[in-house]
Amino acid sequence: MLVPALLAPPSAAPLAVVAALTLAAALWVWPVGRVSLGWAAGGAALLSLAVDAGYFGPPGLVILWYPCETLALLVLLERAVRHVPHPKVAFIAPLTGAAAVLLPLRFTLHAPTTGLKESVAGALFALFPVALAAGIGLYLRALDNRRAHAVALARREQRLEVARDLHAFVAHEVTGIVLEAQAAQLVDEADPEESRALLRRIEQAGLRALDSMDQMVTTLREAERRKWGEPPPTRLYGLADLPELVDRFASMATAEVALSLEDGLAGALSQEAEDTAYRVVLEALTNVRRHAPGAGRVEVFAGRTADRAVEVRVADDAGPAAPAGPRQGGGTGLAGLDERVGALGGTLNAGPHGPGWRVRCLLPAPAGH
Incomplete structure (x- = not known):
């Protein structure tokens, strides 16, 4: 992106630098440190608009970097519409879209054979791919939101299922333990066999309750590792x-x-x-x-x-x-x-x-x- 600027007049430097930065912003994986995708897209769009307003070099040089910068702005627009959170997207997306729509003016306003009519036609022509990129971003954002909502509902249902299992199985055993403990208080101390039998039943009920709790915890852990949409591995009785x-x-x-x-x-x-x-x-x-x-x-x-x-x-x-x-x-x-x-x-x-x-x-x- 920068090599052609070395062979061109100095006025081509802003065109090359802005095109290279916009392409880098479109391809980079954000965030980087404190710089998010929204800041990168907004900064690239502002630089592009600044060059539109301040460039007065030969119009023919614009053609060298125009296709790449246009494509980079469209990719940035799609990524911003899809990933930038509310309410920041309401500012970043229109700004990036405006930079892509107004990019043809960099050529039409300075070429000797073009004027206002050609500038309006170029902006209207650029509006179609901008709308397409924004539509793709909105569609993918809706899919992401739907998927996130479905995952949240699935996790909620899994947690409710675990809660129901804990209530059903653990409460059943704990209730038995309480009743056995109450019965143990009434057992004659002179009858060690009955006391041992009660303690043995309490131990067995406690172990079953612990097994049920271990199974529920294992279910929760495995649910985090499974792909979305797979059923929870809870035991089914019959x-x-x-x-x-x-x-x-x-x-x-x-x-x-x-x-x-x-x-x-x-x-x-x-x-x-x-x-x-x-x-x-x-x-x-x-x-x-x-x-x-x-x-x-x-x-x-x-x-x-x-x-x-x-x-x-x-x-x-x-x-x-x-x-x-x-x-x-x-x-x-x-x-x-x-x-x-x-x-x-x-x-x-x-x-x-x-x-x-x-x-x-x-x-x-x-x-x-």
Whole structure:
């Protein structure tokens, strides 16, 4: 860019220097130190406009650097429209665009055969590529914003999923630990076997809670390393896991626990729907521990309805006289699960039923199941 200026008259030096600086600004990776892309684009545009106003050399010299400077200004305009943040872009983009539109005047105002008419025509002709560069920048900026918004929503959903998992799994185990600790206070000190059994159950519940927390932390860390759009690697449970869940609950409960699981039901739903059904049972059993410690019997049912939907329900018999705490629809966990069940086309209801409380979930089975 600068070599031709060595062979040209001294008046060509500003043309060469400004063209070289503009091209460097268009190709450089910004920011550099405290100099951002906005400052680089604005400075290059101001230098170009200054040369337009102050150049009075031979008009033929302009042609040597005109194409490169025009292209550099268009690239700068596209980059500025795409990357310069608000509100600075509202000043930088028009300034850079004006420098590209007015660049033909550097030749038409000084050539002996051109005048005002040619200057206006040159500016109008330059307006088309300027508008195209600005449009490309706006389109790419919109894509970037949409992608950033989608990534932010995905990360938010992942964090909410982790929060739901912590509430569902860790709260379930911690509630059991609290109840076992309360029971330990009533154990006769002369019965060491019962004390050891209680401590063993507390230890196992604590280890399961720690495992759940470790899994959630691992999920968060892996989410940062994965490419956007990949699903989080959280473990999905299903109807086949209900016996193990109910057995775990029964080992820490004083109530009689009964599970009725229809044969062949596992796999009748999608993986996400089965995981949702499992979480409904987990949340309902956790709420029984919290709010109905006096329940004498807890029934867990999973089977098909007459219209082939899958029904999951958990019911207890803790009557009004039982020392149960406030029961506002099963807690905030069921409120979140209600949205999840609704998104799958199902329904979730929780409320008084007979002498106690019941949580009932209906999930439609895919066609052919």
